[in-house]
Amino acid sequence: MSFDKHVQELIAFLDNLPPHEKLQEISKVMLFRGRYRSLKEAVSSTKFYFVLDSVNYSRLIFQDPLPIQKILDIFTIEPGYGSLTGHIEIAQVIREFEISRAVTFANQYHMPLANIRDVIQDTMVATTFGATGGIYTALMALLAKERATGKNRTGIVFNVPTYCLSDAFARLNGLTPIPVIGTRENGFFPSLAVVREACQNSSVFACVLTYPNNPAQMCFGEDEIPELLRLIEYCQANKIGLIADTVFQELRWLSAPPVPELFALADSSKYLCKVFSPSKDRPLACGYRIGYLMADSSLAPWLERVASCVTTSPNTLSQIWLALDSVFRRAMIEGELTEDYFMPLSYCSVFGFAAKPLDASEIYQRVCDADLYNHYVRSIEEFREKIDTSLDLVWNWLRNSEFFEVDERPPYGNTIMVRVPKQGRFQNELEYYFSVLLKTGIVASFGGCFGMPREEDIYFRVVVASYPPQLLIYALEYVQNALSR
Structure with missing residues (x-):
C-alpha cells in the first residue's frame, strides 16, 4: 500500500x-x-x-509553587489507605475554600450571603483523579443511584465545544449523549435557556456544564445568571444531576469576573455537584493527578461505592498536597494566612492513616517556619x-x-x-x-x-x-x- x-x-x-x-x-x-x-x-x-x-x-519556565520535597521536609508522612474518598481527611478544608469562592462570587454580583455556608456544608467531598476523574465519578454515582432507585433514564446533556468526557461516558455505558453546541456566532457557549430546553427531554438524568470551556475558554455572562438559576431549579425539581466543571476558573484575564458558583445560587445542594482540579492553574500539579468533587450529600453512598471500585482511597502525598493548596488558595482570597485555616486538618489523619496527628498551631508554625505559603504566593x-x-x-x-x-x-x-x-x-x-x-x-x-x-x-x-x-x-x-x- x-x-x-x-x-x-x-x-x-x-x-x-x-x-x-x-x-x-x-x-x-x-x-x-x-x-x-x-x-x-x-x-x-x-x-x-x-x-x-x-x-x-x-x-x-515556571516555579513549583508547592514542592513535594518541601512538604516532606516539614511533615512526617506515612502513606497508607485512608477513607474511601478522602472525605474524612480533607472535606472541611475544601468546603471552607469553596465557601470563600462562593462568597467572592456573590459579593461581585451583590447577592445574599446568608445561605451559602449552610448549602456547602450539606455536601459530600470526594478526591478524584483530577477533573476528568471527578466527572467520571460523579456521572457513575448518578447513574448508580438512578438504577438503584428503579429509574431508567439514559440522557446526559453537556455543552460543546469542550473536553468531551460526558460524551465518552455516555457511549461507554450505553447511554445517550445530548450535546448542546456553541458556535462562533454565540461565542462558542450555548445559551443556558437552550441547555435547559435540552434537559426537558424525559430521558435526561444528568447535565454537565463546563465553564470556562476548552479550548475556546468562554463562559456565560452576567446576563445569563438568571437563566442559570432557572436551570438549577429545573434540575433540582426534576431530579437531574447538575455538574459544573470549572477547572479553568481561576485563570482569569482582562478583568473577567469570577465564574458563577452553583452553590452560591441554590437554596440547597440537592442534585448539584462541582468538580475542580489544580491541574490547569498550578504549575506541575497535573502530575499529582488529584482533584475533587463537592456534591449533594445524598449522593454519598454511591460516590463511596464508585470510589471503592476505582481508587479504594486517595494517594496520600497528593491528598496532602491538595489540602495545603486548598488552605493557601483560601488565604489568597481572604488576604492572609491564619492558624484557624488549618483547624480542619487537626487530628484528621491527613498525613497518613497511622501518621502522628498534629494540631492547627503546629501545622501553621511549620508552614511559617519553612516560608511555604510566601513561596507559594510569589x-x-x-x-x-x-x-x-x-x-x-x-x-x-x-x-x-x-x-x-x-x-x-x-x-x-x-x-x-x-x-x-x-x-x-x-x-x-x-x-x-x-x-x-x-x-x-x-x-x-x-x-x-x-x-x-x-x-x-x-x-x-x-x-x-x-x-x-x-x-x-x-x-x-x-x-x-x-x-x-
Whole structure:
C-alpha cells in the first residue's frame, strides 16, 4: 500500500470517531503509537517535531509553587489507605475554600450571603483523579443511584465545544449523549435557556456544564445568571444531576469576573455537584493527578461505592498536597494566612492513616517556619504574570498573521483557539492536520476533538504551558510559511 493511501485510510478512520475517541487517537498520532507508527519515519525528515498544545507546565519556565520535597521536609508522612474518598481527611478544608469562592462570587454580583455556608456544608467531598476523574465519578454515582432507585433514564446533556468526557461516558455505558453546541456566532457557549430546553427531554438524568470551556475558554455572562438559576431549579425539581466543571476558573484575564458558583445560587445542594482540579492553574500539579468533587450529600453512598471500585482511597502525598493548596488558595482570597485555616486538618489523619496527628498551631508554625505559603504566593503571582504575558504575545501574533485568524482574546484559561481559512486544498480539519504534520512536523488538537461540528471552520488549539511564547510563535510562523508557499 502506498504511503498516501495509508494516510487517507487513517483520515477516514479518524473522521468517523466521536470527539473523545478522536482526541485519544490524536494523542497516539502525536506519539506515533499503534497504527500511526508509519508516520514517524515521514516526520523524521522535517526540521523538528513540535506539539502546539502540550498541556504540561514546564519547570524550565515556571516555579513549583508547592514542592513535594518541601512538604516532606516539614511533615512526617506515612502513606497508607485512608477513607474511601478522602472525605474524612480533607472535606472541611475544601468546603471552607469553596465557601470563600462562593462568597467572592456573590459579593461581585451583590447577592445574599446568608445561605451559602449552610448549602456547602450539606455536601459530600470526594478526591478524584483530577477533573476528568471527578466527572467520571460523579456521572457513575448518578447513574448508580438512578438504577438503584428503579429509574431508567439514559440522557446526559453537556455543552460543546469542550473536553468531551460526558460524551465518552455516555457511549461507554450505553447511554445517550445530548450535546448542546456553541458556535462562533454565540461565542462558542450555548445559551443556558437552550441547555435547559435540552434537559426537558424525559430521558435526561444528568447535565454537565463546563465553564470556562476548552479550548475556546468562554463562559456565560452576567446576563445569563438568571437563566442559570432557572436551570438549577429545573434540575433540582426534576431530579437531574447538575455538574459544573470549572477547572479553568481561576485563570482569569482582562478583568473577567469570577465564574458563577452553583452553590452560591441554590437554596440547597440537592442534585448539584462541582468538580475542580489544580491541574490547569498550578504549575506541575497535573502530575499529582488529584482533584475533587463537592456534591449533594445524598449522593454519598454511591460516590463511596464508585470510589471503592476505582481508587479504594486517595494517594496520600497528593491528598496532602491538595489540602495545603486548598488552605493557601483560601488565604489568597481572604488576604492572609491564619492558624484557624488549618483547624480542619487537626487530628484528621491527613498525613497518613497511622501518621502522628498534629494540631492547627503546629501545622501553621511549620508552614511559617519553612516560608511555604510566601513561596507559594510569589510563585503563583509570577506564574500568572508569565501566562498572561505569553497569551498576549501569541494572540497578538495570531491576530496579525496573514494566514491564521483569531477572535477576541479569551478572558479565561491558557488556550487559544485558532481558525484556519478554508481553502480548496483542505476539505476538512483532518486533511489540514495530516498535511501540516507531514510537511512541518508540527501538530495540535483540532476542533473535532472537542465536539465542534464539521460545518464549522477548521480550528486547532494552542496552549501556553510547556514552551515559551517565542517558541510557539516560531512554530506557528513555520507552519504559516510552509502552507503559504
